[in-house]
């Protein structure tokens with residue numbers, strides 16, 4: 530989501546102020562920091578970075594410093610007090626106002642702030658993306674109404690608002706014309722999308738079906754799903770829309786019903802597992818990744834063991850796990866936290882080892898298989914080669930042959946590394962032979 534917002538900031542400043550990106554901060558007119566407040570560490574990095582830029586001002590006194598994103602929204606006035614060198618503060622919902630705030634700052638010499646939630650105005654004012662990437666993000670909704678007890682998002686990004694389906698389809702068609710073949714729908718609670726279509730409320734499943742009807746859309750992904758909102762019509766979409774990829778990120782956070790209740794997640798382990806079964810019934814090759822919070826206040830050894838048991842049962846692929854970090858103005862921050870940090874670190878190490886093992890065994894099972902990959906651009910390891918992405922998001926580097934960016938190609942997996950795979954370009958129409966589970 531933040532990556533998407535950063536691209537939009539860039540599009541805006543390019544179009545309205547004729548700005549370009551520079552690799553050299555010392556020659557910049559404007560330095561923009563797009564922030565995340567999901568964990569305390571990320572938040573502290575913001576002040577560290579602003580401090581570094583402040584020192585740099587000795588060499589470039591006219592440069593302006595802008596801080597956007599969730600830390601800006603959460604801290605607001607506090608940010609200006611703690612970091613008076615920041616000239617502009619803007620929130621995730623008001624990023625489209627950055628050019629206006631920048632101009633006002635230049636005219637008045639006064640610092641500017643706008644962390645309001647002006648609903649969908651942002652999407653009306655942001656210029657169309659000029660990206661020619663094979664894979665394109667499309668934000669379909671903003672905010673979240675779930676109020677999980679550990680999370681700041683409903684406060685930093687506001688309540689859920691969905692874009693209209695037509696607006697989204699127009700953006701998809703524009704991106705496809707520019708070369709996109711994979712459309713990745715984004716939203717904090719994306720499967721609760723309720724955009725208007727032909728004067729009625731539609732669902733994410735409807736949006737996916739309509740997107741699948743657009744020529745040249747070869748793949749559709751969506752992030753981030755809440756298990757509680759994963760309704761039967763979305764499960765059914767896996768049987769109706771072949772472009773919907775056989776991989777989904779479905780954050781579970783914990784394998785203990787007691788902890789899930791304290792987290793206010795609105796599902797239990799039984800419901801989560803039956804959802805996984807339902808999806809696998811429709812798409813047996815489906816793979817799942819997830820998010821985990823370790824050391825939530827009051828998490829016992831048994832609760833943690835329940836998380837390990839769940840991981841073993843589902844056999845998650847490439848997942849994210851973090852130690853719980855109390856966030857301001859959340860209910861969990863008020864809960865008694867009796868688990869010592871050392872113990873949390875040990876639990877995280879155990880969980881990550883298990884997740885890494887599972888992920889690597891997925892990769893190993895891909896060895897020798899033929900994978901349908903979307904060519905996303907030059908390889909980062911060797912720009913003379915190309916890089917593609919498998920359905921389950923593995924990077925595959927390969928010799929380019931006749932392939933070009935944006936193609937869907939069949940690659941035989943000939944080597945497996947911890948962060949990538951090595952492929953060999955195949956001609957003809959081999960079928961995907963990779964099996965999850």
Ligand code: SF4
Nearest residue numbers: 673675676677680682
């Ligand atoms: S659903 Fe996700 S974004 Fe919404 S409150 Fe819960 S963790 Fe935060």
